[in-house]
Amino acid sequence: MSTLTYESALEKYDPVFGIEVHVELNTATKIFCGCANQFGSAPNTNVCPVCIGLPGSMPVTNEKVVESAVRLGLALGCSIRESSRFARKNYFYPDLAKDYQISQYDEPTCYDGELEVVLDDGEVVTVGIERAHIEEDAGKNTHVGGSGGIQGADYSLVDYNRAGVPLVEIVTRPIEGTAERVAEVARAYVATIRDIVKAMDISDGRMEQGSLRADVNLSLRPKAADGEDQSAVPFGKRSETKNVNSLRAIERAIHFEIVRQAGLLDAGQPVHQETRHWHEDTGETTSGRSKEEAEDYRYFPEPDLLPVEPDAAWVESLRGTIPEHPAKRRARLQEEWAFSDLEMRDAVNAGALDLIAATIAAGATPASARKWWLGELARTANDAGTSLDGLAIAPAQVAAVQAMVDEGKLNDKLARQVIEGVLAGEGEPSEVVAARGLEIVSDDSALEAAVDEALAAQPDVLEKIQSGKVQAAGAIVGAVMKATRGQADAGRVREIILQRAGVNP
Amino acid sequence: MTDYTRATATEQAAALAAGDVTSVELTQQHLDRIAAVDGPVHAFLHVSDEIALTAAAAVDAARAAGEELPALAGVPIAVKDVLVTEGIPTTAGSRILEGWVPPYDGTVTARLRAARMPILGKTNMDEFAMGSSTEFSGYGPTHNPWDLDRIPGGSGGGSAAAVAAYEAPLAIGSDTGGSIRQPAAVTGTVGVKPTYGGVSRYGAIALASSLDQLGPVARTVADTAALHEVMGGHDPKDATSLDEPVPACTAAVAQGVDGDLKGVKVGVVEQLGGEGYQDGVRSRFEESLDLLRARGAETVEVSCPSFEYALAAYYLILPSEASSNLAKFDSVRFGMRVEKDNVENTMRATRAEGFGDEVKRRIILGTYALSAGYYDAYYGSAQKVRTLIQRDFAAAFGKADVLVSPTTPTTPFKLGERLDDPLAMYLNDVATIPANLAGIPGMSLPAGLAPEDGLPVGFQILAPAHEDARLYRVGAALEADLVASWGGPLLAQAPELEVAK
Amino acid sequence: MSSLDSAQVARLAGLARIDLTAEELDRLSGQLNAIVDAVATVSEAVGDDVPATSHPIPMANVHREDVVQPSLTNAQALSGAPDAEDGRFRVPRILGEEA
Numbered sequence A: 001m002s003t004l005t006y007e008s009a010l011e012k013y014d015p016v017f018g019i020e021v022h023v024e025l026n027t028a029t030k031i032f033c034g035c036a037n038q039f040g041s042a043p044n045t046n047v048c049p050v051c052i053g054l055p056g057s058m059p060v061t062n063e064k065v066v067e068s069a070v071r072l073g074l075a076l077g078c079s080i081r082e083s084s085r086f087a088r089k090n091y092f093y094p095d096l097a098k099d100y101q102i103s104q105y106d107e108p109t110c111y112d113g114e115l116e117v118v119l120d121d122g123e124v125v126t127v128g129i130e131r132a133h134i135e136e137d138a139g140k141n142t143h144v145g146g147s148g149g150i151q152g153a154d155y156s157l158v159d160y161n162r163a164g165v166p167l168v169e170i171v172t173r174p175i176e177g178t179a180e181r182v183a184e185v186a187r188a189y190v191a192t193i194r195d196i197v198k199a200m201d202i203s204d205g206r207m208e209q210g211s212l213r214a215d216v217n218l219s220l221r222p223k224a225a226d227g228e229d230q231s232a233v234p235f236g237k238r239s240e241t242k243n244v245n246s247l248r249a250i251e252r253a254i255h256f257e258i259v260r261q262a263g264l265l266d267a268g269q270p271v272h273q274e275t276r277h278w279h280e281d282t283g284e285t286t287s288g289r290s291k292e293e294a295e296d297y298r299y300f301p302e303p304d305l306l307p308v309e310p311d312a313a314w315v316e317s318l319r320g321t322i323p324e325h326p327a328k329r330r331a332r333l334q335e336e337w338a339f340s341d342l343e344m345r346d347a348v349n350a351g352a353l354d355l356i357a358a359t360i361a362a363g364a365t366p367a368s369a370r371k372w373w374l375g376e377l378a379r380t381a382n383d384a385g386t387s388l389d390g391l392a393i394a395p396a397q398v399a400a401v402q403a404m405v406d407e408g409k410l411n412d413k414l415a416r417q418v419i420e421g422v423l424a425g426e427g428e429p430s431e432v433v434a435a436r437g438l439e440i441v442s443d444d445s446a447l448e449a450a451v452d453e454a455l456a457a458q459p460d461v462l463e464k465i466q467s468g469k470v471q472a473a474g475a476i477v478g479a480v481m482k483a484t485r486g487q488a489d490a491g492r493v494r495e496i497i498l499q500r501a502g503v504n505p
Numbered sequence B: 001m002t003d004y005t006r007a008t009a010t011e012q013a014a015a016l017a018a019g020d021v022t023s024v025e026l027t028q029q030h031l032d033r034i035a036a037v038d039g040p041v042h043a044f045l046h047v048s049d050e051i052a053l054t055a056a057a058a059v060d061a062a063r064a065a066g067e068e069l070p071a072l073a074g075v076p077i078a079v080k081d082v083l084v085t086e087g088i089p090t091t092a093g094s095r096i097l098e099g100w101v102p103p104y105d106g107t108v109t110a111r112l113r114a115a116r117m118p119i120l121g122k123t124n125m126d127e128f129a130m131g132s133s134t135e136f137s138g139y140g141p142t143h144n145p146w147d148l149d150r151i152p153g154g155s156g157g158g159s160a161a162a163v164a165a166y167e168a169p170l171a172i173g174s175d176t177g178g179s180i181r182q183p184a185a186v187t188g189t190v191g192v193k194p195t196y197g198g199v200s201r202y203g204a205i206a207l208a209s210s211l212d213q214l215g216p217v218a219r220t221v222a223d224t225a226a227l228h229e230v231m232g233g234h235d236p237k238d239a240t241s242l243d244e245p246v247p248a249c250t251a252a253v254a255q256g257v258d259g260d261l262k263g264v265k266v267g268v269v270e271q272l273g274g275e276g277y278q279d280g281v282r283s284r285f286e287e288s289l290d291l292l293r294a295r296g297a298e299t300v301e302v303s304c305p306s307f308e309y310a311l312a313a314y315y316l317i318l319p320s321e322a323s324s325n326l327a328k329f330d331s332v333r334f335g336m337r338v339e340k341d342n343v344e345n346t347m348r349a350t351r352a353e354g355f356g357d358e359v360k361r362r363i364i365l366g367t368y369a370l371s372a373g374y375y376d377a378y379y380g381s382a383q384k385v386r387t388l389i390q391r392d393f394a395a396a397f398g399k400a401d402v403l404v405s406p407t408t409p410t411t412p413f414k415l416g417e418r419l420d421d422p423l424a425m426y427l428n429d430v431a432t433i434p435a436n437l438a439g440i441p442g443m444s445l446p447a448g449l450a451p452e453d454g455l456p457v458g459f460q461i462l463a464p465a466h467e468d469a470r471l472y473r474v475g476a477a478l479e480a481d482l483v484a485s486w487g488g489p490l491l492a493q494a495p496e497l498e499v500a501k
Numbered sequence C: 001m002s003s004l005d006s007a008q009v010a011r012l013a014g015l016a017r018i019d020l021t022a023e024e025l026d027r028l029s030g031q032l033n034a035i036v037d038a039v040a041t042v043s044e045a046v047g048d049d050v051p052a053t054s055h056p057i058p059m060a061n062v063h064r065e066d067v068v069q070p071s072l073t074n075a076q077a078l079s080g081a082p083d084a085e086d087g088r089f090r091v092p093r094i095l096g097e098e099a
């Protein structure tokens, strides 16, 4: 098999891709029973007859799930079906408690949407949304023995805490015409979904915890000759790479699949339509189940549940709760805050946008808010290996510290110490200032005494100042700052020195 | 001590209220009767004597303390093994669930306990309610108390036989295509399938979810009415449960017994009679029509042409839904396991050993009807036939208040006779199935004995959805006149069962 | 309407996760064929203009509030399990891939 580089593969072939994103909703309870929808509980403790599929049990739909799905559909520009239905997807698997998944099939609640995705350089790509449907999650298998993976395991253990966690599955239409930006578009699309669900507070949107999961379909077709219509070239056979669970992994998986499929096509070998698995460690995909036995899920309408028929007025009222599109919000904020493109991108990449906005809302200027979150606090978070919103400081506290700087009560150095104190759990900024005695020494008589002492100790410097070499005052300032352990306003100290030396400032 | 086992549930409740008997005594009398006759009848899969007596003692104590008690408090009951009972083994008649003790109560179970009715045990049934003879039980057949060589009907043969053999005054049944009404017909008892959604299905092990309905089984119309009122009513745990008041069943019984039927139009369904119906079944049916007319009812002929396709639609919808409902019996969370080298083979081997022939047949048929390429022709078409049947019923109920037919085409056949001929077996349900497809309520009550074989014949009454009370009014009126014509309950004519020492 | 040969029945039994012996396969194929022939009439009975009925009593929008209810204890959940370990259901090794 020939090996092409990614770039040369994209010179010869046109990629078409699609993404299915599973969003775990953050409702209080599961989709069809009253068990807590909770991550991290002891195995099989958030379970009941319904979600472990005991004989006789029956599902009842959580109204909040319908509401979240409709809201998400609206945010994705979808139409909301007047009458949608649940359907059973039948297949046997130990983590699937009833051996069928309650999902939606031919009548999903949300369909026909589109989402604008803004790339780093501001280019906008519109992604078609085929559908967003409601379904339940499965439990979790743990493989025991062997290498811990499914292959070679001795046996497996099943925990159904996740069984019945509500999901919305968002399915794109085939995305064409992205050419060499294919991986970037894919990543930006998933990032946009993540931003939307977080902004709407319908999901934690944490890819690392699996509350947002992506499957990536990709196929290649020969590039159309110059002047010919690329969209007239039929799609190639596609692979579906399951559970690609970070933004970076999405890009890597697309890279890998493009190179792999191009290599096959170049060698005159077929690409199989198949499920593939993503391996984060090697950056490769491997073939999943052989498709020799075609899937036959035998979908049929779920007879235990009734149609979902959202009232039109209710849907309209939900439309009012849809937050601004993240990219549009970003553009608006950039203008309001007068950030440069680079500053804005740094803020976005650091996940600091909401924090900066909240800090500004609490009274800080955009520039000072940015300075704190992307400077001192970003360094602290980085050292601690956490994200900015994981730091133990609130935007209002940052704004309070900045306000004291603006009032001249703190200098930068003291302000950093106050922040440090807040992060260490020593209380509100004012409490840290009081407890650590950090306020600037603004008592002139104390400063005058310190200046006199310093001048007396360095008569040569006093002479220089008096002879007109005003910059020599710096040495005295340094001495006074040292003597006051930094708690003096350097500007004021300088004024006093010149005054005492009888020099007009 | 007076023997109350032959008394009706209503009479037993009155005796308890009057202090003539305690619930412990009454419950013990039924347990003794079970011990005496259930060997040859085999109505029960499990007798929960300790649990029943504990519940009975608690009712007696409450009564002695002057507590206000529900109407049937202290009256014991038998529960079809399809209904989940916490702490009492539940198998749905299948080996695959042998030994399973549920950690929860179905809604109807909970209502029985709240009504303070001691649960005597779990009654035999065709495996997962698939059958019309109780011969497909994984635990051996139940025998008809009228003739132990004959079928007691199915799938609820155990509940019907228990009531017919005086082992219990009341029983719970489930009816997916006639499994309450057909056993009632062939054992000379009364059974009611309520309107779909009238009784919660939560905790009823699903056969075909869009057809299943729990209902009361008893020896009199009044007793089924009393039990219906205990079982019925909205349940938030069943999304398909009707959010409306329980029909006024007992009031309708009183109206039927005391009043006439003037102004009531009784529609005789052309397609549910005639050819294929045993002579004695037809003659008893005609006699009942005469009695209804004598009470003032007007009888009219109605035609439901789509019923021709009801059996076919039913035997597509049921297996399809069942194939999915029975997938969960996979050896992972409960029930039997035949351990193999990997989980797939374990599932295959477990289901091969745990399921009987009829269950396998229907699961495979349903898998076929839902599979890619066949869905539209089979399941899809069957769901459309359902629409046609609903339209036929709507038209018929435009002309009549209730519809009537024989419950079954024949009196009970011999055990084993149709075991290897599924199609012949399915014909048992030809008159009961349309009601399930349309979700409407139906009742079967005894219409007498067929002259040619001396075996019971059932009379079926159907009413529009939500109008269950009409069944009780018309049924109670007819029953009163029939019992008067026989000079006592039909069951009094049944041969005495040999009592074990 | 097509009839079922034993290869098809074997495939369906596989989908339904039921092992069949050769004898069962043979017998069931015959019986299923007769049943399929009998029920195939449904497709003649209806035209495209007839809507399907999934629920016998038409209803919609039956939902519950998003309020936590008591769960089973771990012991209750596992009480019927053929095999369990560490609070989880134990199964023999899994060969197939996740669907």
Ligand SMILES: [Mg+2]
Binding pocket: A103, A135, A169
């Ligand atoms: Mg899905």
Ligand SMILES: [Zn+2]
Binding pocket: A030, A033, A034, A035, A046, A047, A048, A049, A050, A051, A052, A164
């Ligand atoms: Zn649950």
